[in-house]
Amino acid sequence: xxxxxxxxxxxxxxxxxxxxxxxxxxxxxxxxxxxxxxxxxxxxxxxxxxxxxxxxxxxxxxxxxxxxxxxxxxxxxxxxxxxxxxxxxxxxxxxxxxxxxxxxxxxxxxxxxxxxxxxxxxxxxxxxxxxxxxxxxxxxxxxxxxxxxxxxxxxxxxxxxxxxxxxxxxxxxxxxxxxxxxxxxxxxxxxxxxxxxxxxxxxxxxxxxxxxxxxxxxxxxxxxxxxxxxxxxxxxxxxxxxxxxxxxxxxxxx
Amino acid sequence: xxxxxxxxxxxxxxxxxxxxxxxxxxxxxxxxxxxxxxxxxxxxxxxxxxxxxxxxxxxxxxxxxxxxxxxxxxxxxxxxxxxxxxxxxxxxxxxxxxxxxxxxxxxxxxxxxxxxxxxxxxxxxxxxxxxxxxxxxxxxxxxxxxxxxxxxxxxxxxxxxxxxxxxxxxxxxxxxxxxxxxxxxxxxxxxxxxxxxxxxxxxxxxxxxxxxxxxxxxxxxxxxxxxx
Numbered sequence: 001x002x003x004x005x006x007x008x009x010x011x012x013x014x015x016x017x018x019x020x021x022x023x024x025x026x027x028x029x030x031x032x033x034x035x036x037x038x039x040x041x042x043x044x045x046x047x048x049x050x051x052x053x054x055x056x057x058x059x060x061x062x063x064x065x066x067x068x069x070x071x072x073x074x075x076x077x078x079x080x081x082x083x084x085x086x087x088x089x090x091x092x093x094x095x096x097x098x099x100x101x102x103x104x105x106x107x108x109x110x111x112x113x114x115x116x117x118x119x120x121x122x123x124x125x126x127x128x129x130x131x132x133x134x135x136x137x138x139x140x141x142x143x144x145x146x147x148x149x150x151x152x153x154x155x156x157x158x159x160x161x162x163x164x165x166x167x168x169x170x171x172x173x174x175x176x177x178x179x180x181x182x183x184x185x186x187x188x189x190x191x192x193x194x195x196x197x198x199x200x201x202x203x204x205x206x207x208x209x210x211x212x213x214x215x216x217x218x219x220x221x222x223x224x225x226x227x228x229x230x231x232x233x234x235x236x237x238x239x240x241x242x243x244x245x246x247x248x249x250x251x252x253x254x
Numbered sequence: 255x256x257x258x259x260x261x262x263x264x265x266x267x268x269x270x271x272x273x274x275x276x277x278x279x280x281x282x283x284x285x286x287x288x289x290x291x292x293x294x295x296x297x298x299x300x301x302x303x304x305x306x307x308x309x310x311x312x313x314x315x316x317x318x319x320x321x322x323x324x325x326x327x328x329x330x331x332x333x334x335x336x337x338x339x340x341x342x343x344x345x346x347x348x349x350x351x352x353x354x355x356x357x358x359x360x361x362x363x364x365x366x367x368x369x370x371x372x373x374x375x376x377x378x379x380x381x382x383x384x385x386x387x388x389x390x391x392x393x394x395x396x397x398x399x400x401x402x403x404x405x406x407x408x409x410x411x412x413x414x415x416x417x418x419x420x421x422x423x424x425x426x427x428x429x430x431x432x433x434x435x436x437x438x439x440x441x442x443x444x445x446x447x448x449x450x451x452x453x454x455x456x457x458x459x460x461x462x463x464x465x466x467x468x469x470x471x472x473x474x475x476x477x478x479x480x481x482x
Binding site for chain 1: 265267268269270271283292294295296310311312313314316342343344384385410466
């Protein structure tokens, strides 16, 4: 890795990573539900420096008509990176990469949605990355799952996603940009906790069989922590309104 | 093995386990998978004896046979009207279902009954295989809604706006002297004194926002009597 331009000499110093985290530590995550009033459901996630807004519309009428499926809903996802989200300006619009992520995101979320309850409809998921700092596809899936729940769409379970990888020969969780750029492997995973089903598993780089197993387990452990945050975000949306109306409680006491 | 994991009136999220054991029955937006009962949407959970019920806090309107809905006329065809009832499907009001009398198109034109942009109170009579919604406006109280104002709320909040055995809506009607008609699809028609109309719209928005909080009825009463 030392060969790459701009790469730091060492990415793990004294057991700690460049941003001070332990190898199996997540970046600080905040999730907020219901950030876009005009959308049916929405969520915002910040994971370290990564910042993503997701809006969900639907179930709604399908256009064009021939896209509709007679016995269930179709899901369309649009992942887009804002031109200012990366250090170098990125060209706006769909790229080869964003087309791929849109597809895999929809496929990662579909097993969780009760599609057969909404025949001949469409669920649109719009993902806007406002600041990219590695792990965007996973953070986007986590946030999209919250946005779908916020829209009141019936689901079997929430989908949680997180990435891990290999840096300086060590396995690390939830990489940030420098680790992602100069690390040797990257493994994003989306997971449904209740049944223990994996809905997305990708891998980029070189890993042994044992390493993959270890990373998958590491991701699943992290997913449990993120699930608690998703739950809190959704519950907070309704208790925040409670706090904003202090007289509601008082009147109840009278 | 019988066990309930949640408390009454907890906010639950999709996939959250609610209870275990075959003694319990899922109701509302709850479903059973093997031994356990789970929630399928974000909602409030009610535990009443053996019944575990999830009342959704969000969601779109999905038409059901027998629902009374308010629709907006979006198109006039050869033999009927197309209505937007704020759901993912098109709703069709056939000419034979529009009036209890025979409509002779040689003498009358269709927009005399319902014109584009009009609101109509109708009932869902059927949902066909192809997910076309059939409506009727043949009998009272189904009709064209003239004058007044239309507001839109989340369809999941309609039961709260109506209240237990119509208590909330009755209170609104009695205090404001307004004619209030509630559609299951989340559209509400209010007609009355302009000032009262505005007050009722404002109050309904409060109910929508605070439907899951305790002490709502008292608060609404206070607002109706001129309080903030």
